[in-house]
Amino acid sequence: MSEHSPSSERPATGSRSAPTLELGGSVWLRAGHETLGGAARIALLAAIRDTGSITSAAKAVGISYKSAWDAVDAMNNLAGEPLVMRAVGGKGGGGTALTPRGHRLIETFHAVEREHRKFIERASAAIEDFAGDWALIGRIGMKTSARNQLYGTVSAVTRGSVNDEISLALPGGQSVVSVVTHESTETLGLAVGAPAFALVKASWVMLVADEADAGQPLRLSARNQLSGLMTQVTRGAVNTEVSLALDGAAGSPPDVNSTVITAVVTNESADTLALAEGKRATAVFKASSVILGTAD
Known part of the structure; x- marks a missing residue:
């Protein structure tokens, strides 16, 4: 699934520049019928991977410690298996590490995101007002x-x-x-x-x-x-x-x-x-x- 928004401007032909809308987009992954995570949650997983600390990871992505654990608990529950493991007593309030499944999820997300970007570029060039239509499709598809x-x-x-x-x-x-x-x-x-x-x-x-x-x-x-x-x-x-x-x-x-x-x-x-x-x-x-x- 994805959503899109105007993201940049490019000069038009002629002596003056006029803003031209281009597509931006985001990807999120699902577990069954439930949303497992999008860019924000994947960024949190990546920060946990890089820092080994939920406290440091929360600071890195700009959310509170509680919000970070709430997101981790939700992802673990929706995945049906742990993506993040907690070890009491580690540095920064307890060591935190990703499971192999958590590492693989980050890699999968980034691979999908690269392909999604290619799709957006092709669709933006081929379909008039693609951004508005695709965003609407996403909203009306919500259950x-x-x-x-x-x-x-x-x-x-x-x-x-x-x-x-x-x-x-x-x-x-x-x-x-x-x-x-x-x-x-x-x-x-x-x-x-x-x-x-x-x-x-x-x-x-x-x-x-x-x-x-x-x-x-x-x-x-x-x-x-x-x-x-x-x-x-x-x-x-x-x-x-x-x-x-x-x-x-x-x-x-x-x-x-x-x-x-x-x-x-x-x-x-x-x-x-x-x-x-x-x-x-x-x-x-x-x-x-x-x-x-x-x-x-």
């Missing part, structure tokens, strides 16, 4: 049980004493707020301007039918309050599924390009709120209910 998969860009990172608050700007102009640990912020590379996606289960989304004072923030403890228009209301035996097309920037009404969020409520709640297509509502969910992810 998860969460019904709501919202793609956006990190617009703010607020550090707290224990957790961080991450704001993700959605394409239409509204934002989603998530609370994650410091380690998650580091591991996912969450920084302003970075692309990311938010996962929210439909059962975690509450709906509030808009009243006459629509547009005014609701007095609720839930940080996420996304307003829009109900475009589909599907009633089942017990629950009702509601699709809400979100408003655009500055409260502009939704259009065909609007982000859609889905909620599942009981039939009794749907009747009480008189939920119906064409009516306005607000989707409400806690920041702690939002799971953030990145492609690598």
Whole structure:
């Protein structure tokens, strides 16, 4: 799997230079259906190989000691066998070494990465807007049980004493707020301007039918309050599924390009709120209910 982004500029013909987009890319490896690691995790393995210390390796790749061990534990679990072995009492807080499988994984990754670079160069030259299309293919190919998969860009990172608050700007102009640990912020590379996606289960989304004072923030403890228009209301035996097309920037009404969020409520709640297509509502969910992810 891979993702791509504009990475450099080259001068155009003529007396003036104009930026031309070129493809960049990254590779990550899978164990079954689970992502084993990408460039960041392979870099951590290589640093462990080179330093023989998890403390030194963590410093070398710019993450905390805990984040490094969390990543190692995840890789060991997903691989089904140890990639990294720990020896208590070694230099730098305990010696750490790669197993033969860990060494081979680094070599395999670099070999695949070289071939991937050749593929990117050929595809970039042959296919118009390959970067945008390939990045989209990667996003829509993601499998998860969460019904709501919202793609956006990190617009703010607020550090707290224990957790961080991450704001993700959605394409239409509204934002989603998530609370994650410091380690998650580091591991996912969450920084302003970075692309990311938010996962929210439909059962975690509450709906509030808009009243006459629509547009005014609701007095609720839930940080996420996304307003829009109900475009589909599907009633089942017990629950009702509601699709809400979100408003655009500055409260502009939704259009065909609007982000859609889905909620599942009981039939009794749907009747009480008189939920119906064409009516306005607000989707409400806690920041702690939002799971953030990145492609690598």
